[in-house]
Amino acid sequence: MPELPEVETVxxxxxxxxxxxxxAKVELRRGNIRFxxxxxxxxxxxxxxxxxxxxxxxxxxxxxxxxxxxxxHLGMSGSFRVEAETTAPGAFHYERSKDPKHDHVVLHLDxxxxxxxxxxxxxxxxxxxxxxALEGHPRISGLGDEPLAPxxxxxxxxxxxxxxxxxxxxxxxxxxxxxGLGNIYVCxxxxxxxxxxxRPAGILARAGGGPTRAAAALAKAIRAVLEEAIEAGGSTLxxxxxxxxxxxxxxxxxxxxxxxxxxxxxxxxAIARHVQSGRSTFxxxxxxx
Ligand SMILES: [Zn+2]
Numbered sequence: 001m002p003e004l005p006e007v008e009t010v011x012x013x014x015x016x017x018x019x020x021x022x023x024a025k026v027e028l029r030r031g032n033i034r035f036x037x038x039x040x041x042x043x044x045x046x047x048x049x050x051x052x053x054x055x056x057x058x059x060x061x062x063x064x065x066x067x068x069x070x071x072x073h074l075g076m077s078g079s080f081r082v083e084a085e086t087t088a089p090g091a092f093h094y095e096r097s098k099d100p101k102h103d104h105v106v107l108h109l110d111x112x113x114x115x116x117x118x119x120x121x122x123x124x125x126x127x128x129x130x131x132x133a134l135e136g137h138p139r140i141s142g143l144g145d146e147p148l149a150p151x152x153x154x155x156x157x158x159x160x161x162x163x164x165x166x167x168x169x170x171x172x173x174x175x176x177x178x179x180g181l182g183n184i185y186v187c188x189x190x191x192x193x194x195x196x197x198x199r200p201a202g203i204l205a206r207a208g209g210g211p212t213r214a215a216a217a218l219a220k221a222i223r224a225v226l227e228e229a230i231e232a233g234g235s236t237l238x239x240x241x242x243x244x245x246x247x248x249x250x251x252x253x254x255x256x257x258x259x260x261x262x263x264x265x266x267x268x269x270a271i272a273r274h275v276q277s278g279r280s281t282f283x284x285x286x287x288x289x
Contacts, residue, residue: 004180009233022049027106034125057179075123081116143179154211154219161201171201192221256282
């Protein structure tokens with residue numbers, strides 16, 4: 001499942017192909033993905049120029065010139081492929097599927113490129129909303145803080161979790177507090193901040209509400225793990241583009257995630273796994289207190 005860095009990498013891969021271009025033709029190969037497409041979907045997209053491509057948590061936001069925004073969620077297996085008629089075919093995807101039977105939406109752009117949405121498991125979705133009403137969209141309105149926003153930091157973490165007795169792991173996964181952080185990067189950030197996933201999130205705030213040293217370490221770690229993963233995705237983009245025009249899902253080196261029993265990169269002890277609220281938590285029982 002793509003996490004925030006993967007979605008951001010997709011955004012950066014699509015941006016140069018799509019922003020400024022006009023959607024000349026829309027092919028819908030079925031009536032729904034996870035949900036039915038909105039009414040007159042193809043008609044509303046056709047003729048629109050894409051003025052910006054933004055991201056909020058794991059949602060891609062294609063801002064259209066004509067007052068509407070196309071919201072896309074990649075779900076479990078959604079991916080985009082960009083093909084240009086003028087140059088060698090290139091693919092942009094982070095999963096392997098290129099099976100045309102899973103190509104559900106094809107956007108033909110006036111710059112000669114086609115952008116194809118492929119989603120074998122069909123957990124992804126698309127919706128159109130008035131740009132001015134975006135913040136009120138049911139998928140967007142409940143989202144918490146954007147962890148890469150400049151104002152996100154230790155003070156904000158303290159404010160969000162003051163008095164919370166939820167374990168840090170569960171607290172950080174709560175999308176109503178922080179949006180877009182998934183299991184992988186929560187595990188990695190807690191390791192980097194040397195914090196046990198089982199400690200209550202309230203340790204991030206002092207009694208008066210100010211941030212603790214733990215909050216400062218965690219804020220720094222969250223930003224670092226996300227930015228490094230995006231950077232890794234970006235370099236994969238560049239490398240692959242040079243190689244054969246095909247852009248793939250990047251394999252980032254994780255310190256703890258999916259490494260049960262492997263040596264901790266810091267103390268050489270064994271990485272442990274523990275199931276917390278149905279999800280595997282990977283951590284170092286020695287380094288993380
Ligand atoms: Zn360790």
